[in-house]
Amino acid sequence: xxxxxxxxxxxxxxxxxxxxxxxxxEQVLESAVSAIRDIDINQDMVVEGESxxxxxxxxxxxxxxxxxxxxGRRQITAVHISGDFVDLxxxxxxxxxxxxxALTPCRIAVVPHTALTRITETQPHLTRILWLSTVIDGGxxxxxxxxxGSLQGHxxxxxxxxxxxxxxxxxxxxxxxxFQLPLTQTLLSEALALSTVHxxxxxxxxxxxxxxxxxxxxxxxxDWDRLVEIAEFDPIYLRAPRLLQEGQSAx
Amino acid sequence: xxxxxxxxxxxxxxxxxxxxxxxxxEQVLESAVSAIRDIDINQDMVVEGESxxxxxxxxxxxxxxxxxxxxGRRQITAVHISGDFVDLxxxxxxxxxxxxxALTPCRIAVVPHTALTRITETQPHLTRILWLSTVIDGGxxxxxxxxxGSLQGHxxxxxxxxxxxxxxxxxxxxxxxxFQLPLTQTLLSEALALSTVHxxxxxxxxxxxxxxxxxxxxxxxxDWDRLVEIAEFDPIYLRAPRLLQEGQSAx
DNA sequence: CGTTTACTTGAGGTTAGTCAAAGAGCGTGG
DNA sequence: CCACGCTCTTTGACTAACCTCAAGTAAACG
Numbered sequence: 001x002x003x004x005x006x007x008x009x010x011x012x013x014x015x016x017x018x019x020x021x022x023x024x025x026e027q028v029l030e031s032a033v034s035a036i037r038d039i040d041i042n043q044d045m046v047v048e049g050e051s052x053x054x055x056x057x058x059x060x061x062x063x064x065x066x067x068x069x070x071x072g073r074r075q076i077t078a079v080h081i082s083g084d085f086v087d088l089x090x091x092x093x094x095x096x097x098x099x100x101x102a103l104t105p106c107r108i109a110v111v112p113h114t115a116l117t118r119i120t121e122t123q124p125h126l127t128r129i130l131w132l133s134t135v136i137d138g139g140x141x142x143x144x145x146x147x148x149g150s151l152q153g154h155x156x157x158x159x160x161x162x163x164x165x166x167x168x169x170x171x172x173x174x175x176x177x178x179f180q181l182p183l184t185q186t187l188l189s190e191a192l193a194l195s196t197v198h199x200x201x202x203x204x205x206x207x208x209x210x211x212x213x214x215x216x217x218x219x220x221x222x223d224w225d226r227l228v229e230i231a232e233f234d235p236i237y238l239r240a241p242r243l244l245q246e247g248q249s250a251x
Numbered sequence: 252x253x254x255x256x257x258x259x260x261x262x263x264x265x266x267x268x269x270x271x272x273x274x275x276x277e278q279v280l281e282s283a284v285s286a287i288r289d290i291d292i293n294q295d296m297v298v299e300g301e302s303x304x305x306x307x308x309x310x311x312x313x314x315x316x317x318x319x320x321x322x323g324r325r326q327i328t329a330v331h332i333s334g335d336f337v338d339l340x341x342x343x344x345x346x347x348x349x350x351x352x353a354l355t356p357c358r359i360a361v362v363p364h365t366a367l368t369r370i371t372e373t374q375p376h377l378t379r380i381l382w383l384s385t386v387i388d389g390g391x392x393x394x395x396x397x398x399x400g401s402l403q404g405h406x407x408x409x410x411x412x413x414x415x416x417x418x419x420x421x422x423x424x425x426x427x428x429x430f431q432l433p434l435t436q437t438l439l440s441e442a443l444a445l446s447t448v449h450x451x452x453x454x455x456x457x458x459x460x461x462x463x464x465x466x467x468x469x470x471x472x473x474d475w476d477r478l479v480e481i482a483e484f485d486p487i488y489l490r491a492p493r494l495l496q497e498g499q500s501a502x
Numbered sequence: 503c504g505t506t507t508a509c510t511t512g513a514g515g516t517t518a519g520t521c522a523a524a525g526a527g528c529g530t531g532g
Numbered sequence: 533c534c535a536c537g538c539t540c541t542t543t544g545a546c547t548a549a550c551c552t553c554a555a556g557t558a559a560a561c562g
Binding site for chain 1: 316318320321324326328340343344346348349368371372375378379382383385386387388389390392393394395396397399400401402443444483485487488490
């Protein structure tokens with residue numbers, strides 16, 4: 001199938017940021033994919049409580065990792081984009097302790113856990129890079145915890161925008177200072193742990209200060225330095241050395 | 252050195268919760284330790300910004316993972332206990348994006364990254380279990396993010412107590428419903444992201460409801476079911492199947 | 503026994519939540 | 533083309549959770 005041939009390109013692009021991949025390793029990754037599937041918007045691609053026998057690689061679209069709270073609210077703990085191995089950890093940790101929902105129509109690649117086991121048995125270097133990618137996910141969660149604990153609403157929003165901008169740039173999904181953010185303010189409020197009313201006011205703060213523009217689902221960063229300052233953003237946790245230089249020199 | 256011989260016992264005990272370890276694997280772990288060190292209270296055992304050439308296994312004592320915020324406050328993102336491989340991920344992700352401080356005098360084992368690389372090249376099964384342990388750390392961070400975002404102060408405290416109780420039980424550091432928590436209320440406030448004043452009031456809520464007793468650095472759980480209810484605690488993320496059964500049947 | 507550190511309490515202010523409703527954008531069908 | 537309904541965004545008024553400042557008490561330690 002032609003579409004499978006290049007399925008792991010966004011992932012490989014991201015992994016290459018961390019460390020060089022040999023041609024053989026890229027092929028091993030490719031051949032680990034057993035199927036390509038399309039997921040409807042608002043559909044769960046991974047469900048809490050289940051013990052999948054495969055992991056899910058997001059090829060295109062946006063997804064969100066979330067937990068439900070006792071009072072029925074939803075707390076989003078990560079936003080996922082092309083190239084993210086959204087539940088690589090389900091290979092090791094089952095059942096899932098959270099769900100992942102498609103925020104847009106998504107295309108995913110299915111990677112059976114048996115294939116991952118084989119990689120750990122024959123490809124130590126590739127294994128370490130995949131391990132690293134779950135470790136970086138953990139670092140992102142750690143940063144979110146810091147943000148949720150110690151930043152005010154508008155700072156949290158600024159932080160989320162900084163993070164997504166760099167991660168999207170990593171897989172070449174930015175257009176200058178503009179990128180797509182297909183989140184309604186209701187969804188955004190679930191990520192920032194704010195009420196929808198307050199989320200709206202917090203968006204207006206960044207707009208009125210001319211730090212960002214947000215129209216439909218397009219975000220444009222008008223003042224990166226100011227955004228970084230507001231967010232107290234330190235990009236080191238994203239482990240994207242190439243982008244750091246560009247990000248810091250940019251106006 | 253006699254002390255090295257049994258250094259990895261608490262770690263092995265924890266890993267065995269996840270999956271059986273062969274005798275050979277336990278010996279490989281043991282021989283990965285290059286040194287034992289003692290860390291003074293309040294001393295950093297891992298420092299943000301550094302790129303250590305080894306990982307740190309906590310043998311005894313309590314430690315906290317933290318990030319500094321721009322205004323000089325400290326956000327604790329995890330509490331670590333005996334058997335925790337506190338910076339296993341520094342093997343893959345350097346430099347460190349956070350520090351780890353000793354909350355009590357600690358004894359640690361030093362595991363050179365070269366030894367970990369060797370494990371990934373010769374011990375695929377052990378590698379997967381170590382990988383799993385970093386994945387569980389990530390799950391704990393995810394839970395903290397949910398708690399920081401969606402729980403009230405007294406619920407967060409209840410959640411922290413539930414988590415620590417089960418994790419301590421896993422390495423046999425509980426005494427009935429009592430365990431040691433060497434945190435001042437100031438430290439606790441840095442973990443819960445509350446002011447010290449409010450932290451104090453939140454502690455009083457759980458005390459007045461007769462859910463916990465907290466004297467000096469000893470915590471006693473008086474009503475586990477109620478504590479779980481307040482915390483909206485679901486222990487699945489800790490991946491401790493043996494304890495779950497006991498925990499659920501306990502009064 | 504005095505000093506330090508940790509804990510506790512009170513009062514008033516700030517951030518964010520809730521409830522309610524009004525506007526804006528968009529698709530659908532008459 | 534317009535009217536209607538749907539969803540998303542925006543605004544206002546009031547409330548709750550949590551913060552800061554300030555001071556006082558208790559326990560730990562030399």
